[in-house]
Amino acid sequence: MDFSNFWSTVWLFFWCFAFVAYLFALFAIIGDLFRDRSLNGWWKAVWIIFLIFVPFLTALIYLIARGAGMAQRSQREANQAQAAVDAHIREVTNASSPADEIAKAKALLDAGTITPQEYEHLKSTALGGRTA
Template structure:
């Protein structure tokens, strides 16, 4: 046990910085692939730079395109949110069109016959469906 506490602290700091750098590297590679404003040759150049000279490539990328990195992330999040809302609207609309009162009443009768709902609950639900 000849490993002083200060050395353990520095080792933990280095591991933390290495993991942080890996996250940054993955985010930058993802941004390179998602970027619509650069052509494929430029993407290839950035990837080669980031893979061959990782530390220098990451720093150059952050200096050159760092400001747009956050803007592209926000745009992506907004686009995903918009697509989710459209999907939910379409799904709700499609389900609303396929559910007919006759189907709902048949399901209620089935639930009552099985004993899952009482006569009083059946009458309340029937009144809602017919309203």
Template structure:
């Protein structure tokens, strides 16, 4: 190996990459242990002790035993975050009493009817004046 310094560099980079990936997996597993609602306190303590005392074997066993539910918790958390964000955007865009959003919906319907030719320009202006007052 002494004759190939580039190969040594490659192997060093490979081992460093694998070590970093293992650290990410270890932190992911420990985070999943704490956010798992189906484990009791003793169950969480047992998994934590296993992953900290026998890190490689403990992480491997955890991923084999609880990998599917770990993925399901990730998906549920992402959906919950998305729903909370959408709710926040709806609340921020509308007024606090909700009347403004219903007026905006009605005006959008009127504009749509005008574009389709159902309402004339004069009828649209009269209907719009009713909603804005």
């Protein structure tokens, strides 16, 4: 390939871009194949074999035939990940600090609901299991 003229360089960049785009599509397809629980193992193996031996045509056929399901599976996985993150954030923000736990235990002690020994136990638990 002659790199002396401008259009050869543009052509090289175009093919590099096309190759990288194909790799992204290929990894998305393989990820979708293993994420799809409705497709049995033999069909997954057939898709993989065709992706190895006839890569461009198979990728195009897969994206046309299964593209809508691919988007739905990806959206479902993103929603599940977001729900897990939201649940974790709610769990962390609802957790009270050791000072809050000790204040609650002190209020129970002052009200006569718990004994001084129980208060010390709750206090040491709030402080991470350290004994006073």
